Amino acid sequence: MDLDTVREVVLARDRADLAQVGAGSAVLAGGTFLFSEPHDQLHRLVDITTLGWTPLLERSDGLEIAATCTLAEFAGARPGRELGAPTLRPEWPGTALFAQSCRALLASHKIWRTATVGGNVCLSLPAGAVLGALVALDATAVIWPRGGGERRIPLRDFVTGPGENILATGAVVRSFLVPTASLLARTSFRKIALAPLGRSGAVVMGRREVSGRCAITVTASTVRPVVLDFSAVPTAFDLEAALVELEPDIWFDDPHGAPDWRKHVTGLLAGEVAAELRRSS
Template sequence: MDLGTIEDIVVARERSELPLGDEHTAVIAGGTWLLSEKQDHLRRLVDITTLGWAPLTESDDGLDIAATCTIEQLSRASFDRDWPATTLFHRCATALLASFKIWKVATVGGNVCLALPAGAMVSLTTALDGVALVWSPDGTDYRIPVTDLVTGPHENALKAGEVVRSIRLPAHALMSRTAFRKNALSPLGRSASVVIGRIDPGNQFVLSVTASTTRPFVLRFPEPPTAEVLESALSDSIPNSAWYDDPHGAPDWREHISRKSAREILEELTC
């Protein structure tokens, strides 16, 4: 869609050219959502794809994913390190209801900041303890877990003028064994539930619930729980009001399939 109200496009090449919190200015990377519907309040776009960020940076501490890394780049990446959990990259990418053409331009940072319940990169980064590095307009930086960054449908914790620079996935999460379940009303439909479990090298069990809820929920156990303990934890951690309701699934059905997926994941990882 053409954005007929845009008067200026800034091609950012350094941090000083990023917006300072003007409500009429938006950052654009892939733009797959921004260009999909009217944005009549916008007058200026700031393109951050020209900042030259390396898509993926490996270290002993883990993996830094640039906000401008495309879903295709992440999905097709290979690594020299023993990181079994990277198999989730492609699996989560396929949970995004999008064609291969969208994969080529849609970015990890954009998908996370958009904060849709069915955001596939939200599912991935919360399941693997992702922490976002945020650039503030005053020149300072801070880090925030993606579970806290995404606060609700189309809502995030960013303040005016703040930009996500990258998301770090820690090494301990990347070295974990994982299990994945996605459910939808149709085989190629938008995700109604994405549940991901993992067991870390230290035997910690972590379960993330996304798409079926208004925001991500992550449950942690020092060791794999019993099915009964897991069921109780799901009830205690996710309030009834948090199960999402839209044309892609009713709240009670989303809760049912999420709980079923959680039980299956626990069994898969502990059998």
């Protein structure tokens, strides 16, 4: 769709160019959502793909994923396979969630080559499975505020509701940091939808670290990602008790699933995820 109110496209070359992000402007990366519907309030786009950020970068404490990393790069970054970035270590089984989360999205491979990880996170939609995968891997968001400096926040605290997050006007998400402990973890993934190719009604991802710690992350069925932390893989009783304690209004309601159905299937999927993690121990 043409954005006929846009009068200027800024090709960002360094951080100083990001100062033009503010009221009436939007960050352009993949643009698959931006160009999908009218945005009459916009008059400027700031293209951050020209900043040349490395899609995936191995660090001493884990993996850094640039906000401009495409879904194709993210999904293709499996252990032992190089995709425009350092080869991921074969002892990083946690990266299995990368491709699984991309396949949970209603998107063609053409979209995969354009849409970005940062875009999926910043849209903050319940069905944002890439967002959910990074939350499940205990990622941290690196944010560049408009006035300079850097802010880091656990990604589980980034989203506040459907399409809502803590990103302030003028701030830009730079990258996501996934710790080594999560990359070394065993994971499990489950998804359900009302139709074979329908939008996700519930997505549950589990992470069991080498230390034994376990986290069960719920997305799509909830208005924001929910993480249930345990000292070990939870029993069926402990898992059910943790789900029951969630506030009633956490369950999402839209044409792709009623809250009571989403709550019910989430419990079933969470049980399967916990069972799989227990078998892999």
